[in-house]
Amino acid sequence: MGDLGVGIGWRPEIDLTVERLDGIGFVEVIAENVEPARLPESLAVLRGRGVPVVPHGVGLGVGGADRPDPDRLGHLAACAGALGSTIVSEHLAFVRGGGMEAGHLLPVPRTRDALSVIVENVRIAQESLPVPLALENVAALFGWPDDELTEAQFLGELVERTGVKLLVDVANLYTNEVNLGLDARAALDALPVDEVAYVHVAGGHGHGGIWHDTHTASPPREVLDLLTELCGRTSPPGVLLEWDDAYPSDAVLAGELGRIRGAMSRA
Amino acid sequence: MPERTGDDARASLAAGQAQLLAALVAGGPVPEGFDAERVRVQARSLVAKRSGSVARVAPALARRLGAEFGRLFAEYAATRPKPGEGSRADAAAFADWLAARDAGGI
Numbered sequence A: 001m002g003d004l005g006v007g008i009g010w011r012p013e014i015d016l017t018v019e020r021l022d023g024i025g026f027v028e029v030i031a032e033n034v035e036p037a038r039l040p041e042s043l044a045v046l047r048g049r050g051v052p053v054v055p056h057g058v059g060l061g062v063g064g065a066d067r068p069d070p071d072r073l074g075h076l077a078a079c080a081g082a083l084g085s086t087i088v089s090e091h092l093a094f095v096r097g098g099g100m101e102a103g104h105l106l107p108v109p110r111t112r113d114a115l116s117v118i119v120e121n122v123r124i125a126q127e128s129l130p131v132p133l134a135l136e137n138v139a140a141l142f143g144w145p146d147d148e149l150t151e152a153q154f155l156g157e158l159v160e161r162t163g164v165k166l167l168v169d170v171a172n173l174y175t176n177e178v179n180l181g182l183d184a185r186a187a188l189d190a191l192p193v194d195e196v197a198y199v200h201v202a203g204g205h206g207h208g209g210i211w212h213d214t215h216t217a218s219p220p221r222e223v224l225d226l227l228t229e230l231c232g233r234t235s236p237p238g239v240l241l242e243w244d245d246a247y248p249s250d251a252v253l254a255g256e257l258g259r260i261r262g263a264m265s266r267a
Numbered sequence B: 001m002p003e004r005t006g007d008d009a010r011a012s013l014a015a016g017q018a019q020l021l022a023a024l025v026a027g028g029p030v031p032e033g034f035d036a037e038r039v040r041v042q043a044r045s046l047v048a049k050r051s052g053s054v055a056r057v058a059p060a061l062a063r064r065l066g067a068e069f070g071r072l073f074a075e076y077a078a079t080r081p082k083p084g085e086g087s088r089a090d091a092a093a094f095a096d097w098l099a100a101r102d103a104g105g106i
Helices: A012-020 A041-048 A070-083 A112-128 A151-162 A170-180 A184-190 A221-233 A250-265 B007-025 B036-057 B059-077 B087-102
Strands: A005-010 A027-030 A053-056 A088-091 A094-097 A100-106 A133-136 A165-169 A196-201 A205-207 A210-212 A238-241
Touching: A005 A012, A005 A041, A005 A250, A012 A041, A012 A250, A027 A041, A041 A053, A053 A070, A070 A088, A070 A112, A094 B007, A100 B007, A100 B036, A112 A133, A112 A151, A112 B007, A133 A196, A151 A165, A151 A184, A165 A170, A170 A184, A170 A196, A170 A210, A170 A221, A184 A221, A196 A221, A221 A250, A238 A250, B007 B036, B036 B059, B036 B087, B059 B087
Parallel strands: A005 A027, A005 A238, A027 A053, A053 A088, A088 A133, A133 A165, A165 A196, A196 A238
Antiparallel strands: A094 A100, A205 A210
């Protein structure tokens, strides 16, 4: 998908900011928040300038026990079509089950059984999408008791068996290191980093020894250090800042993109 | 464990995920083997995210409840999963729950 450069998550609240920021290489839009037939004008402006837009799904639940919903896949496909996207991204997560919605991305049990189900789910998704799919590692507050594989091993197997691309979220790796004691650098070592489509960077807040990946604060140095580590192992096609609420000024966001570029250049 | 495929694997994944979700969003027991405290932290975090979404789609309701909003929403959400239709349906169900509560029905 070529060189995307440094980007930012497009959100309606910061649409004009995203248009004004210098050197934006690409943006992401939350797929569930747009109608392909009625795209926000700001996204059309960015597309008109040739800025790539990646539909980023949060509701598919490809890590769930049910086969992916054709309507949700159709929506992702329509978003990719309307936006001229070259890739669609989602998460290695489940979001519903037993008739209940989690309203958030939850980690999957990393067993061989679950892997076989999710391999099939990913293949179903890939067959429905007009462009490649990338899956993101998630932030977790808990692990499953019967995990047989690490998240990096699990994603590596998915890549090998389905050809799915990776969206590596270094803030999520940091979150899991703080919350679950999982070594983020070991995860980078184990991931097939040459299959990385792009990277997420975000900030959060620590409370009582737990890191909450809120996307509402400046990414801590530890997260940027992980970005540097990743860039030492591969040259990711793109790196994107996620900021979801409590939006700061344009100047602050520009400064954060500068910090990201700095971390990439230190590799 | 050797890898099973097909319906057996789906059924066992479905059962595990449904049990965990019941603990996270419907007030069910924490399934065996999980860190109970962390599951509670996750459950609180899901309610916080959900209440933030409801406050965004129903700002008048959030203003009316003021400082009580968070506590009342947590009480409502403790045993009621988020409706599949999304935050507007959640806000409507919360408003109904409040009305029933005020009428002495709860």
